[in-house]
Amino acid sequence: MASSKTDWRRVLYLLSENVQAGIRDAMPRKQSMAAPRFKQLLDQVAQQAIVDALRGSEASVRLVSEEGDHLFGGGAFTLVADPVDGSTNLSRGLRPAATSLSISETATQGGVVAGIVSDLYTGETYYAERGRGATLDGRPIRVAQQKEYGRALISIDVSKGPRLELTRRLIEESSHLRSEGCSSMSLCHVASGSLDAHIDIRGIVRATDVSAALLVLKEAGGVYTVDGAPGGDFRLTRQTRMALVAATSQGLLDEITGLMGQP
The missing domain is CATH 3.30.540.10 (Fructose-1,6-Bisphosphatase, subunit A, domain 1)
Known part of the structure; x- marks a missing residue:
């Protein structure tokens, strides 16, 4: 035991x-x-x-x-x-x-x-x-120094759906966008300073995808929201899904959430 x-x-x-x-x-x-x-x-x-x-x-x-x-x-x-x-x-x-x-x-x-x-x-x-x-x-490892959104290297996962419109300003205002197709690695790339933020607001990220990487990010000095809640907790089940935004700093995280709320 x-x-x-x-x-x-x-x-x-x-x-x-x-x-x-x-x-x-x-x-x-x-x-x-x-x-x-x-x-x-x-x-x-x-x-x-x-x-x-x-x-x-x-x-x-x-x-x-x-x-x-x-x-x-x-x-x-x-x-x-x-x-x-x-x-x-x-x-x-x-x-x-x-x-x-x-x-x-x-x-x-x-x-x-x-x-x-x-x-x-x-x-x-x-x-x-x-x-x-x-x-x-x-x-x-530690996260990168804070950058403003327009200069940051951002990972964003998008697809068709009712939340797609929320990403429009994020795409328009960014100079450097990537989509890696692997949530855990994207979060770890934020943790190690390779990326400045990771955004997936589709509401389909599984707890199993990101549980480990969120601890890596947190311990490296990063911040995140789960379904809009700062550092949000969630149940560790196969069924648990969420919208997730992670960043190197609170300032960048606030800038991202602000852009999501703008028409």
């Missing part, structure tokens, strides 16, 4: 490495499968890699995953997993794609004590523990 003394860093790194190994083994099958079927295979392989590793450990966790929930050793902690965030990217050979894992003392984001996001292409790994900062491959 696991306890509060469990070395979650070791557990999360082990799980992440297992997923990467499974994905490497599956990649040769890409040439013989249609992209949608290969995407499904990648998700299944990655999920099974996590389940197999947990069965061989003493961790007491309730696994909450985009691919299904499982109970191990009584489930004293909540393990939140998106085995392959950006699976569409990965199935088509686009970057980035990542494995995202967090551990929480409770059933909400506020209880998250550790998180890891590993790039499935490069192996680069972002890791954070509550109150102990964030790292990239073991090196401390």
Whole structure:
């Protein structure tokens, strides 16, 4: 049985490495499968890699995953997993794609004590523990210095829907927009200073996509809103979805939310 003394860093790194190994083994099958079927295979392989590793450990966790929930050793902690965030990217050979894992003392984001996001292409790994900062491959990271919105490098995910109009001013006022197709990596890129903000107000971001990356961002000095609430808490379930805005500073975050509210 696991306890509060469990070395979650070791557990999360082990799980992440297992997923990467499974994905490497599956990649040769890409040439013989249609992209949608290969995407499904990648998700299944990655999920099974996590389940197999947990069965061989003493961790007491309730696994909450985009691919299904499982109970191990009584489930004293909540393990939140998106085995392959950006699976569409990965199935088509686009970057980035990542494995995202967090551990929480409770059933909400506020209880998250550790998180890891590993790039499935490069192996680069972002890791954070509550109150102990964030790292990239073991090196401390911090968000970039504050910039005004017009000069900032912004990641924004958009699609058709009733909220599309809210992004119009954001697009018009920005000089540098990107769309990466992988929420966890976009948040980590804000945390490490590569991006200045990440915006996804479609209301479809899953808790499993961003739980780990939000801890990385917070520990690196970033700020965010969930459904408009600063640093908003949310339940760690497969069904939980949200609108999310993250930035390097409160000033930039305020500027973004102000633009969203303008006609």
